Amino acid sequence: MSPFANTPPPPYYAVIFSSTRTPVEQGYGETADAMVELAHQQPGFLGVESVRDSDLGITVSYWADLDAIRAWKQQADHQMAQQLGKERWYGNYVTRIAKVERDYSF
Amino acid sequence: MSPFANTPPPPYYAVIFSSTRTPVEQGYGETADAMVELAHQQPGFLGVESVRDSDLGITVSYWADLDAIRAWKQQADHQMAQQLGKERWYGNYVTRIAKVERDYSF
Numbered sequence: 001m002s003p004f005a006n007t008p009p010p011p012y013y014a015v016i017f018s019s020t021r022t023p024v025e026q027g028y029g030e031t032a033d034a035m036v037e038l039a040h041q042q043p044g045f046l047g048v049e050s051v052r053d054s055d056l057g058i059t060v061s062y063w064a065d066l067d068a069i070r071a072w073k074q075q076a077d078h079q080m081a082q083q084l085g086k087e088r089w090y091g092n093y094v095t096r097i098a099k100v101e102r103d104y105s106f
Numbered sequence: 107m108s109p110f111a112n113t114p115p116p117p118y119y120a121v122i123f124s125s126t127r128t129p130v131e132q133g134y135g136e137t138a139d140a141m142v143e144l145a146h147q148q149p150g151f152l153g154v155e156s157v158r159d160s161d162l163g164i165t166v167s168y169w170a171d172l173d174a175i176r177a178w179k180q181q182a183d184h185q186m187a188q189q190l191g192k193e194r195w196y197g198n199y200v201t202r203i204a205k206v207e208r209d210y211s212f
Contacts, residue, residue, distance in 0.1 A: 003162035004124060004200055014122060014204050016166055018110060018155050049124050051157040051164045056109035058157045058164045060122055086212060094110055094211040098120050098204035105200040106192055 005047025005062050010100045012046055013063045019093035020056060028089045031081050038077060044068025062100070069097060111153025111168050116206045118152055119169045125199035126162060134195045137187050144183060150174025168206070175203060 021028075039045050044064035051058055063069045072078060085093075127134075145151050150170035157164055169175045178184060191199075 003126065004198065007202075010202075014120075014202065016120060016122065016206075018166075020109065049162060049164060051159050051162050053157050053159055056155060056157050058155060058166060060124075060164060060166075090212065092110065092212060094209060096113075096116075096120065096206045096209040098206040100122075100202045100204040103200060103202040106196065106198060 003049060004105075005049050005060075007046050007062050007100070007103070010103055012100050013066060013069060014098045014100050015061045015063065015069060016096040016098060017059045017061070017093060018056060018096075019059075020091035021052075022089055022091050024088045026088065027084065031084065035078060035081050038075070039072065042068065042072050042075065045072070066097075109155060110211075111155050111166075113152050113168050113206075113209065116209055118206050119171060119175060120204045120206050121167045121169065121175060122202040122204060123165045123167070123199060124162060124202075125165075126197035127158075128195055128197050130194045132194065133190065137190065141184060141187050144181065145178065148174065148178050148181065151178070172203075 036048060036050075039048060039061060045068065046062035046064060048059065048061040050060075061072075063072070073082075142154060142156075145154060145167060151174065152168035152170060154165065154167040156166070169178070179188075
């Protein structure tokens with residue numbers, strides 16, 4: 001499977017989620033996998049790219065528009081995961097919402 | 107050192123560079139380090155976050171405006187690194203240029 005998101009021609013939106021982890025593993029992997037699966041079912045979801053090393057994780061999800069991002073942020077199971085993320089799994093995080101204006105590939 | 111870019115309040119720009127690597131190591135690490143150092147000296151550079159695992163790398167650099175991104179793309183040493191990147195180090199890559207409209211952190 002390609003690790004690249006198969007996004008349409010711009011414009012579309014990116015949610016750039018950068019995070020550090022706590023040492024707590026309990027439930028993390030299962031929840032992360034479940035959230036990726038759930039995101040795929042959301043209207044307006046375009047794809048996701050995700051990498052983590054020992055210092056930092058970056059997950060970029062791509063969306064058709066801001067309404068799709070808003071709906072995903074408020075989805076009930078995702079809200080529970082966000083809460084657990086703050087309590088257990090993430091040391092710090094930054095979320096940036098950005099409009100992709102141009103892209104090119106090689 | 108924090109792995110997070112210390113960006114100002116939006117709006118600002120993000121260059122999301124997702125890539126797969128070839129097995130070729132020759133010159134890669136030195137060039138990558140030199141490019142990060144050089145980027146820091148560019149006008150309008152705001153910060154960078156970078157992660158690579160065995161499947162994918164994501165580097166997000168942050169810039170004040172599109173002119174700063176254009177100047178960085180055309181910087182002479184960076185152009186040479188981009189050329190070597192295509193020839194040697196990267197299997198595939200996607201570059202996305204996006205305007206950050208909102209951010210929040212924890």
